[in-house]
Amino acid sequence: MNLRIAWRNIWRNKKRSLITISSVVLAVVLATFTRSFQEGTYELMIENAIGKFSGYVQVHQKDYWEDKSLDNGMELSDSLIRTILSTQNVEGVNIRIESFSLASNKNNTKGTLVMGIEPKKEDSLIDLSNKIIKGAYFNKHDKGILIGSKLAQYLELDVGDSLVLMGQGHWGNTAVGIFPVKGIVKMPAPNIDRQIVFMPLKTAQEYFSFPNGATSLVIKFKDADLTQKICNRLNSRLDTTQYKAMSWQKMSPEMLQQIQSDRISGIMMLNILYMIIAFGIFGTVLMMTEERKREFAMMIAIGMQKTKLAIITLYEALIMNSLGIIIGIGLSIPLVVYYHYYPIEMSGEMAKSIEKFGMEPVLPTMISFKIILKQALTVLIITIVAAAYPLWSILKLNVIKGLRR
Amino acid sequence: MSIIQIESLKKTYRETEVEVHAVNGIDLSFEAGEFAAIVGPSGSGKTTLLNLIGGLDSPTEGKIVINNTNISNLSASQIIDFRLWNIGFVFQAYNLIPVLTAKENVEFIMHLQGRKKQEREQRTKDLLTSVGLGNRLNSRPSQLSGGQQQRVAVARALASKPKFVLADEPTANLDSKSTENLLDIMEKLNREENITFIFSTHDARVVKKAHRVITIEDGKVVSDERK
Numbered sequence: 331m332n333l334r335i336a337w338r339n340i341w342r343n344k345k346r347s348l349i350t351i352s353s354v355v356l357a358v359v360l361a362t363f364t365r366s367f368q369e370g371t372y373e374l375m376i377e378n379a380i381g382k383f384s385g386y387v388q389v390h391q392k393d394y395w396e397d398k399s400l401d402n403g404m405e406l407s408d409s410l411i412r413t414i415l416s417t418q419n420v421e422g423v424n425i426r427i428e429s430f431s432l433a434s435n436k437n438n439t440k441g442t443l444v445m446g447i448e449p450k451k452e453d454s455l456i457d458l459s460n461k462i463i464k465g466a467y468f469n470k471h472d473k474g475i476l477i478g479s480k481l482a483q484y485l486e487l488d489v490g491d492s493l494v495l496m497g498q499g500h501w502g503n504t505a506v507g508i509f510p511v512k513g514i515v516k517m518p519a520p521n522i523d524r525q526i527v528f529m530p531l532k533t534a535q536e537y538f539s540f541p542n543g544a545t546s547l548v549i550k551f552k553d554a555d556l557t558q559k560i561c562n563r564l565n566s567r568l569d570t571t572q573y574k575a576m577s578w579q580k581m582s583p584e585m586l587q588q589i590q591s592d593r594i595s596g597i598m599m600l601n602i603l604y605m606i607i608a609f610g611i612f613g614t615v616l617m618m619t620e621e622r623k624r625e626f627a628m629m630i631a632i633g634m635q636k637t638k639l640a641i642i643t644l645y646e647a648l649i650m651n652s653l654g655i656i657i658g659i660g661l662s663i664p665l666v667v668y669y670h671y672y673p674i675e676m677s678g679e680m681a682k683s684i685e686k687f688g689m690e691p692v693l694p695t696m697i698s699f700k701i702i703l704k705q706a707l708t709v710l711i712i713t714i715v716a717a718a719y720p721l722w723s724i725l726k727l728n729v730i731k732g733l734r735r
Numbered sequence: 736m737s738i739i740q741i742e743s744l745k746k747t748y749r750e751t752e753v754e755v756h757a758v759n760g761i762d763l764s765f766e767a768g769e770f771a772a773i774v775g776p777s778g779s780g781k782t783t784l785l786n787l788i789g790g791l792d793s794p795t796e797g798k799i800v801i802n803n804t805n806i807s808n809l810s811a812s813q814i815i816d817f818r819l820w821n822i823g824f825v826f827q828a829y830n831l832i833p834v835l836t837a838k839e840n841v842e843f844i845m846h847l848q849g850r851k852k853q854e855r856e857q858r859t860k861d862l863l864t865s866v867g868l869g870n871r872l873n874s875r876p877s878q879l880s881g882g883q884q885q886r887v888a889v890a891r892a893l894a895s896k897p898k899f900v901l902a903d904e905p906t907a908n909l910d911s912k913s914t915e916n917l918l919d920i921m922e923k924l925n926r927e928e929n930i931t932f933i934f935s936t937h938d939a940r941v942v943k944k945a946h947r948v949i950t951i952e953d954g955k956v957v958s959d960e961r962k
Contacts, residue, residue, distance in 0.1 A: 331839075331842075331843065331846045334835075334839075335832065335834060335835065338834035338835070339834055342833065342834050624830070625830075625832065625833070628826065628830040628832075629832070630815060631789070631791055631818065631824055631826075632818065632819070632824050632844055632847075632891070632892075633815055633816065633818045633819025633820070633844060633847055633848075633895065634815070634819075634847055635812060635815050635816070636811075636812075636815070638847075729791050730786055730791055730792050733791075733826070733830075
């Protein structure tokens with residue numbers, strides 16, 4: 331009976347109930363959409379700069395990260411690689427040697443990041459062969475290099491041209507070399523695309539005069555959520571007087587901070603949206619309560635306990651808002667999925683300013699049931715808080731005054 | 736045997752600086768099966784007296800004992816339960832639940848009492864038939880005339896099997912025909928089923944039908960006539 335009364339009360343003023351339900355739907359869709367875009371952008375940023383470039387966890391020589399010099403690089407050993415590979419959840423190790431060098435062609439010179447990689451293994455991590463827009467991928471015996479498309483553009487280089495590199499090698503040696511451009515790659519993160527030079531590991535070790543040397547070991551594993559766990563496991567197994575495993579959050583604190591501050595501003599905007607919605611729902615609930623005080627008083631007069639009446643009113647709020655939340659979730663899911671696979675592509679000045687921050691100028695959504703559920707729950711809590719007024723009003727209702735209305 | 740015993744009852748309202756003695760020392764008792772009307776001019780205190788008897792308001796002084804229970808001693812929650820099981824109400828403005836049908840309105844009170852479905856349905860049907868609405872079970876209040884709504888309200892008041900029914904100006908919003916009809920129904924229920932009715936009214940037609948007329952002025956009983 332209580333549910334029947336609640337259900338019919340909702341539909342006694344169809345227009346108002348539909349407006350309330352619509353506002354809840356809008357709240358869920360807007361909140362989910364906003365958060366999904368925000369988290370999707372971070373996800374892409376992390377994926378481009380971390381997942382598909384530096385890796386979520388790296389192992390270095392103990393002091394390397396504080397002073398990224400080849401002199402702080404490590405001598406590779408089988409036991410080190412074996413220890414890492416035998417750590418739980420670790421699926422592979424990519425050896426890298428990297429340092430900065432000056433790159434010249436014709437009258438153009440630019441500082442570049444020279445990265446020596448294992449071509450086959452690295453391809454499975456950063457999918458480099460698919461990023462080639464001109465030329466071909468290299469193998470481990472190649473002397474040729476791959477360069478970022480923006481760097482190629484700046485240095486006016488094309489496939490088949492030669493690039494002069496000059497920098498500092500291991501233990502103060504001068505690193506100099508002329509390398510043929512075998513391919514041009516388009517890296518998704520523009521700041522990397524502007525400065526990257528890839529060469530096979532062996533070629534790089536020779537260039538840097540550091541045979542069997544490396545600066546970082548990229549740890550491969552499937553679930554990015556395990557980053558911290560794997561990092562801790564490695565540190566507990568390695569000789570920490572010599573080596574150090576670092577998570578991407580420690581290696582790129584500026585990115586983490588950027589994400590965190592952006593996330594806070596996004597959440598603040600979302601809170602404003604929540605407040606607007608809360609007041610809208612509260613307004614409706616207030617009207618519904620005020621115009622039914624006489625009815626409430628009559629029901630109490632004939633013998634209905636105030637708590638039972640309060641439950642009916644709570645049912646009304648819950649049914650109405652749950653309907654809104656379910657419809658909201660139903661509309662959000664296809665929208666989120668669509669924009670995940672077909673992200674909004676930014677253009678013009680907006681795209682340029684986003685690229686300046688080293689990000690890809692696209693806005694994808696993140697497919698996460700957690701986000702949808704969180705927004706739906708938040709809206710549900712708001713509606714329950716808004717429903718507190720009629721509950722309070724019923725518990726405080728003076729029957730005589732109510733009947734006189 | 737009296738079912739309602741009222742002793743030295745007073746109700747004083749304080750409006751700004753002025754005290755209003757709505758009920759100013761009333762002693763009354765009602766026997767089972769009475770058909771009594773409380774009359775008096777506007778502001779005489781008859782509705783306040785009815786509200787006090789119904790436990791909707793609490794007295795400033797004095798006591799009301801219903802079936803050996805001093806209702807002034809009951810807590811807010813206990814008094815609601817007491818009303819549910821002992822008192823039927825008929826209001827001037829019908830006060831039916833607009834989203835429920837006639838049948839559901841009558842059944843509602845038995846639902847609050849926790850009566851079984853079968854009993855609820857049978858009693859609802861019987862009561863609505865006895866007030867002449869056996870063919871309007873599924874009509875909502877908005878589909879019924881004022882007179883019909885008030886008859887549903889009478890059926891609802893009786894549904895809980897109360898000790899007595901309090902009716903506050905039940906005919907105030909009804910035309911002559913509906914008033915006559917309603918009074919006939921209530922008188923029949925009183926006569927045949929010994930149900931106690933206590934009215935507050937201005938209506939001469941109600942006074943004419945009543946077996947006992949209590950006149951109140953300035954919160955005091957000025958006459959108490961039995962016919």
